[in-house]
Amino acid sequence: MDEAGLQKDRVTVSPEMSAFVGAGVVDPAALPADGVILCFTLGKDAPAHVTVTTGVVPSGEQAVLVLAVERGACLRVFDYAPDADLACHLPSELRLIVAAIRDCVLPEPWCNTHRSAKCIELLSTTFQRIVEDDLVPLAGAGQLSARDSQRIVAAKRMIDERWGEKMTLDSISRACGLNRAKLTRGFRDMFACTVADALTDRRLGAARQLLIATDLPVSSIGYRCGYLNNASFTRAFSRQFGTTPSSLRAPRLAA
Known part of the structure; x- marks a missing residue:
C-alpha cells in the first residue's frame, strides 16, 4: 500500500x-x-x-x-x-x-x-x-528562494546543534552554501537577529545552565562555551543576564 x-x-x-x-x-x-x-x-x-x-x-x-x-x-x-x-x-x-x-x-x-x-x-x-510573537513566519524569508531559505534554516540548525565548536560567519556560510551577504541579510529577516547574536545566545544559555547545574570552575565553563579568557566571558555574560557568572552561582553555593 x-x-x-x-x-x-x-x-x-x-x-x-x-x-x-x-x-x-x-x-x-x-x-x-x-x-x-x-x-x-x-x-x-x-x-x-x-x-x-x-x-x-x-x-x-x-x-x-x-x-x-x-x-x-x-x-x-x-x-x-x-x-x-x-x-x-x-x-x-x-x-x-x-x-x-x-x-x-x-x-x-x-x-x-x-x-x-x-x-x-x-x-x-x-x-x-x-x-509571544516568537515564531518566524515562512513569509519572513522575503525575496529569498525556497532553496536559500532552507540553507538559512540549516545555518540556524547548525548554530543550535554545534554551538560548542569554533564557528565564524565565513565557516557557517561555507557549510550552508551561501555567501556572507545573503546569509547575513536572510538570517536577520528570518530570525530577527544576527548570526553572531544567535551564536552568543546559545553559548551563554548553555553557560548559564552549566553554572546552575554543575560545580565546574567559572573559567572552565567559559572556555567550554567558546570564550578564550574569563574576562571576555564575564563581560558577555553580564551584558546578557545582568549579573556576573560568579554572582549567579553564589546563592547556590551559599545554600
Missing part, C-alpha cells in the same frame, strides 16, 4: 485532543468540527515548520505530526485559540519535541503515555511562542 493509502497512528491525548503520528493521511472524520489543527513537518523537502489551520489538514502538507484540538478546549485551558491560519518556521526546541513524539520506541502502554505527555508539551509551547 502506498503512503497515500496509509492512516497515521492516532494517539488520544484527551476527549478533546488527538494526535496523528507518522506517514500517511488523517481521516477527516477523526477531526473535531470546530477544531484547531497544527501540522508539524521536520524539513525533509522544505524548511521545518508548523502550519496552523481551523478544521482541516491543508492539502499536500507532508506533516509527520498533526495535533487536533477542540477550539473550546484551547480557550478554556489557554484562554487562547488561533483565529487565523498561519505558517511558521519550527525552532530547534519544537523540532526536538516533534521528533521525540514521532520516534518514540517504548512499548505500549508506555509509548502512548509518553506521546500524550509530549503532545501537551508541544501544544503548550507552540501556543506560548505564537502568543
